[in-house]
Amino acid sequence: MKNDLPYGNGEKVLLHICCAPDATYPVFYLRGRHYEVTGFFYNPNIYPEEEYKRRFSDVSRFAVRVKLPLIGGEYNPEKWFSLTKGYENEPEGARRCYICYRERLEVTARLAKDSGFDFFTTTLSISPRKNTRWIFEIGEELENTYGVRFLKADFKKRNGFKSSVILSRYYEMYRQDYCGCIFSRHNQKSE
Numbered sequence: 001m002k003n004d005l006p007y008g009n010g011e012k013v014l015l016h017i018c019c020a021p022d023a024t025y026p027v028f029y030l031r032g033r034h035y036e037v038t039g040f041f042y043n044p045n046i047y048p049e050e051e052y053k054r055r056f057s058d059v060s061r062f063a064v065r066v067k068l069p070l071i072g073g074e075y076n077p078e079k080w081f082s083l084t085k086g087y088e089n090e091p092e093g094a095r096r097c098y099i100c101y102r103e104r105l106e107v108t109a110r111l112a113k114d115s116g117f118d119f120f121t122t123t124l125s126i127s128p129r130k131n132t133r134w135i136f137e138i139g140e141e142l143e144n145t146y147g148v149r150f151l152k153a154d155f156k157k158r159n160g161f162k163s164s165v166i167l168s169r170y171y172e173m174y175r176q177d178y179c180g181c182i183f184s185r186h187n188q189k190s191e
């Protein structure tokens with residue numbers, strides 16, 4: 001089918017996971033395409049820490065239910081705030097988001113390389129609110145820098161986003177109402 005990934009042959013994929021609902025469809029889809037998936041939760045953008053813990057806890061619960069190996073990344077919001085300094089007032093979808101995607105993808109690429117994965121990719125592409133062109137551009141850049149292949153998966157295709165909504169209801173997941181950072185939280189609250 002158009003937009004499908006080529007079938008794998010048991011290659012190991014490190015899947016960056018931004019939250020539990022967004023992880024559902026990508027995990028099943030990649031497994032269905034014969035990739036061996038490991039999740040990696042690395043999201044220093046999430047504010048406040050209680051929200052970070054809540055999202056990580058839901059991802060962990062899902063991982064146990066579907067027997068997904070899961071790696072928890074470091075929670076280092078200070079680094080994220082220093083990377084995005086000067087871009088606090090940007091709207092969602094602008095430069096701050098590019099930096100935010102890049103940080104999460106770079107740490108994923110580095111871990112994939114150091115741990116012997118064949119590919120890295122991210123659940124971020126499932127969201128219609130995320131810029132997939134940027135995600136692919138960053139993934140390709142990091143592929144060249146770190147020498148580990150980026151799997152160009154646009155998970156929102158093939159009704160991926162709709163499926164993730166249905167699956168997240170089935171697994172009784174927490175669905176947050178803002179993207180993650182303090183700035184997106186304020187915007188949400190003022191809408």
Ligand code: SF4
Binds near residue numbers: 045092096098101
């Ligand atoms: S709005 Fe979302 S993608 Fe953009 S900087 Fe905030 S957390 Fe990151």
